[in-house]
Amino acid sequence: MNNWDNLWSKGISSSWIEDKIWKLHHNEIFEIYQKILDKLGIKNPKVIELGCGSAELTARIMRKYGGSATLVDNSKDALVLASKAFKEYKLKARLVKKDLFDFEPEEKFDIVHSEGLIEHFLNENQKNIVNVHKSFLKKNGFLLICVPRPAWYYKIAKWILEKTNKWPFGFEKAMTKYELKKALENCDLKVLKFLEHSRYSFALAKI
Numbered sequence: 001m002n003n004w005d006n007l008w009s010k011g012i013s014s015s016w017i018e019d020k021i022w023k024l025h026h027n028e029i030f031e032i033y034q035k036i037l038d039k040l041g042i043k044n045p046k047v048i049e050l051g052c053g054s055a056e057l058t059a060r061i062m063r064k065y066g067g068s069a070t071l072v073d074n075s076k077d078a079l080v081l082a083s084k085a086f087k088e089y090k091l092k093a094r095l096v097k098k099d100l101f102d103f104e105p106e107e108k109f110d111i112v113h114s115e116g117l118i119e120h121f122l123n124e125n126q127k128n129i130v131n132v133h134k135s136f137l138k139k140n141g142f143l144l145i146c147v148p149r150p151a152w153y154y155k156i157a158k159w160i161l162e163k164t165n166k167w168p169f170g171f172e173k174a175m176t177k178y179e180l181k182k183a184l185e186n187c188d189l190k191v192l193k194f195l196e197h198s199r200y201s202f203a204l205a206k207i
Contacts, residue, residue: 022054022056026056026057026060028197028198028199028200029057029115029146029200030057030060032146032195032197032200032202033057033060033061033144033146034064036144036193036202036204037061037065037111037144040142042065042110042111042142043065043066043067044065044066044067044068045061045065045066045067045109045110045111046067046068046070046107046108046109046110046111046138047061047062047067047068047069047070047109047110047111047112047113048069048070048071048072048105048109048111048112048113048136049069049070049071049072049113049114049115050072050100050112050113050114050117050132050133050136051072051073051100051114051116051117052071052072052073052078052079052082053073053078053081053082053115053116054078054081054082054085055069055071055081055082055085055086055093056085057113057115058071058082058093058113059085059086059088059089059091059093060089061111061113062086062089062091062093063089063091067110068093068094069086069091069092069093069094070093070094070096070105070109071093071094071095071096072096072098072100072103073096073097074097074098074099074100075097076097079095079097082095083095100129100132101128101129101132103132105136108136108137108138108139108141109136109137109138109141110138110140110141110142111141111142111143111144112133112134112136112137112141112142112143112144113143113144113145113146114133114145114146115145115146115147116146116147116148116169117129117145117147118130118145118147118175118183119147119148119172119173119174119175120169120170120171120172120173122171122173126183127183127186127187130183130184130186130187130189131187133145134187134189134207137206137207139207140206141206141207142192142204142205142206143184143189143203143204143205143206144202144203144204145180145184145202145203145205146200146201146202147174147175147180147200147201148172148174148175148199148200148201149174149175149176149177149196149199149200149201150174150175150176151174151198151199153199154174154199155174158172174201175201176196176201177194177195177196177201177202177203178194179201180194180201180202180203181194181203184203184205188207189205189206189207190205190206190207191203191204191205192204192205192206
């Protein structure tokens with residue numbers, strides 16, 4: 001199994017401390033998501049999350065804005081967690097177990113988003129994964145991407161976990177908001193908003 005299978009097979013948390021950390025993580029990310037999405041005025045959007053993991057953020061998007069959700073991940077265990085999250089919110093979603101580079105949906109989406117995905121790719125591979133996001137967008141749709149940024153406390157924590165063989169996320173290169181903006185512009189996407197907040201970089205873009 002790869003690192004992602006190992007991570008998701010254990011569940012999103014194995015202790016109440018980890019559970020609290022994940023909840024704080026999702027609260028922080030969704031707080032920014034709301035500020036961005038509220039200004040778009042989108043109602044009942046068709047949303048797709050790429051590399052969905054637990055899909056907690058998409059579940060929260062659906063709960064607040066309505067619409068429909070498609071969740072894509074190549075890990076069966078991730079989709080089990082995603083299904084659990086949606087059941088907890090009494091929501092439904094289409095679950096797709098597929099490598100993102102092999103997935104060709106029959107529809108386009110109002111919102112294409114990923115959180116913690118493109119930083120696991122470099123150079124041409126990163127451009128390719130961003131283009132996958134782009135290919136799923138409606139003409140007037142929006143792309144929302146969140147990645148970890150290289151804050152000093154991120155660097156220290158990552159270094160310690162790697163030295164003790166406890167880093168669970170495989171290759172990961174945190175990105176500043178400028179690096180994220182450049183990655184999107186290299187794929188001919190128009191960046192409408194980009195910012196840094198706490199441990200994360202965010203970008204909103206469209207075709």
